[in-house]
Amino acid sequence: MAKPKPDTWDNQFAPWDNPNEKPLIRFKDVTKRFGDFVAIDSLSQDIYEKEFFALLGPSGCGKTTMMRMLAGFENVSSGSIELAGQDIANVPPNKRAVNMMFQSYALFPHLSVYENIAFGLRRDKFPKDKLDARVAEMLKLTRLEKFGRRKPHQISGGQRQRVALARSLAKGPKLLLLDEPLGALDKKLRQETQFELMDIQETTGTTFVIVTHDQEEAMTVASRVAVMDEGRIIQVATPGGIYEAPNSVYVADFIGDVNIIKGTAKPAGPDQYFVDWGVNQAPILATSDRPFTDGQECHLAIRPEKISITKAKPDEAENAVQGKVLDIAYLGNLSTYHVELPGGQIIKAQTANTRRLSRRDITWEDPVWIRWNATAGVLLER
C-alpha cells in the first residue's frame, strides 16, 4: 500500500489555505450548554470536503458533543452549524447525509452482525441484489467474514467496534463521524484499519471527522488535527504543524513528549532571543517568529529527539549544558535519557539505538553534555 507521507500530503491538499474554497462544515460561534455547564464554548471552525479532521483532547473536553451536534442529536444553545452552506438546525438526524460511529458502538442487540451492517442500506431501499455484496464487502474490510451470523453479544469487544465501524461505513455517506473508532483494537489491526480508512477516504472522497485519544493515530491519518480543551479548540494545524509549531505549552505538552524550560526573554538579533532560565546558567539561544519584549516571561519547548547527548563536551554548539543521567528509559528502537541539570530541572533527550545494548557508553549517574540548536525549540508565551 503506497501512501503519501503526511508531509507531502500537506503540500498537495490544503483547502483551508485557499480563500475561495467553500467549507463543508462551518461551526459559527457555537455554544452548547447542559444546564449551567458549558460543554462547547463559542467555537468557530471550518472543515473542508475530503478532509480527515482529527479531534484530540482530554476526556470531557467536548469532542463527542461536537459530533452529536453534527449528527443532529443535540441542538446548539447559540450560534449555528452549516453543512454545505445550509444551516442544519432544523434538519432531523435521518435527513442528514451524515453517519456516525458511536463511542459506545450502539449495536442493535437483537440483530445479527450482518443485519446490523445491512440496517442502513435497507432503510435506503438499497437494491436487494447488491445488498448482499455490499455487506460482504464491509465484513471483509473489517475482517468479520466469520462472524456475520453472530449476535453482538457473542463477539469480543474489538469485534464489536469493527461492526460499529462497518455499519457506519456501509452507506458511504458524504460525512462520516467516527468517535474513537479504533480504541479497542490491537496495535497491528489498528494500523491496518487506519490505512483502510485512508484508502476509503481517497477512493470515495468522504469527509472524516474522527475523535481519538491516540496521537500517533491522529498524526497518521489526519489532514488536520484540532487540539481541544474545555469546550474550545486551542489549535488547528496539520500534524506536522501541530508537532513542530505548537502555539501554546498546552498543545506542545498534549502532543508528544516535550521539555519545557521556563525563563525570561532578551532580544538577541533578528528573530533571535536569549532565554535566561536559571541563576549561574548561560542563557539559551532560541529563534522565534513571535516577538518577545525584553524581560518577558517565556517557555521554551523542545522535543527530546532534538536534543543530543554526549559524554564529552561538544566543541561548538549553540546551546550546551552539563548534567547527570538520572534515568534511562529503553524503548527498543529508542532510548530516552533523563538528565538532571544543576538547577534541578530534568531534561529528556532521546537517541536512536543504532548500537547493540552492551556497546552503549552512557549509564546511570554519568556526567553528560546535552546540546541543541537555536532552531530546535519553540518559544511560547504560555
Added chain:
Amino acid sequence: MKRLSTFNVTSLTFGFAFLYLPMLLLVIYSFNSSRLVTVWAGFSTQWYGELLRDEAFLSAAWITIKVAVMSSTLATILGTMAAYVLVNSGKFFGRTLFSGMIYAPLVMPEVITGLSLLLLFIGIGLDRGILTIVLAHTTFAMCFVSVVVSSRLVSFDRSLEEAALDLGCTRFDAFRLVTLPIIAPAVISGWLLAFTLSLDDLVIASFVSGPSSTTLPIKIWSSVRLGVTPEINALSTLMIGIVTIGVITASLISKRSAVRAQKDAQAAERSA
C-alpha cells in the same frame, strides 16, 4: 444450603397453608363425585363434563375470553405508548404530575373506578355490553402495562434509537425496528398481566356489564349465591390453571431472556 430452624419451618408452613389450602380444597372437591360439596364420595371428572354442557357457562366463558383478549391488547398498546412518552420525553411541564396520574388507578378502589366509568358510559349514552367492559378493563389494565414496560424502558440504551435515526429511520421506524423488539419481553409480560387481570375482574365488570354480557366471574358470583355447586369448583379449577400458566409463562419469558443474555456474554468472553 442453610438448614432451616424450627421457627422458620413453622412460619413457612403456616404461611403457605394459609395461602394455598383454600385453593387446594377447591381443586380437590372439583373431582368429588358427590353433588354435596363438603362430603367426599370418590374421584370423578363428571363435573367437568357437566360444565362443558352448560350453555350459560360456556357463553360467559366465551365473552370473558373475548373481553380479555381485546382489552389486554388495547391496554398493551396504550400502556406501552404512555410508558414510552413518559420515560423518553425528558423534562416537560407537569411531567411528575402525569407519571403520578398514570399510577394512581393502581391504588384506586375498584368500586370507584367502576362507578365512575358507569357514570361516564351513561353520560355519553353508551349501551352497556361487551364494548363497555373492554373499555373499562383497558383503562385500569393499561396502568399495569405501563408500569411493567417503563421499568424496562428506563434501562434501555437511548443511543440505539439514535443509531437507528442516524442510519435513516424515521422516529416511528426506529421504535418499530429497534426499540420494540428489544423491549418485547416486557411488553408480552404486560399483555399477560392485563389478560389475567381482565379474566378475574368482578367488581368493575359488574358495574359496566349489561344483561347480554355476563362474564365468567359475574356468572360464578351469581350462581354461588344460590349455593356452591361442584361445577363452580371445576370452573374455578380451570381458571386457576389458566392464570397459573399465564403467570409462569410471563416469568419464564423474562427469565429466559436474562439467562440467554448471560450465556451469550460468557460465550463472548471465551471467544475474546
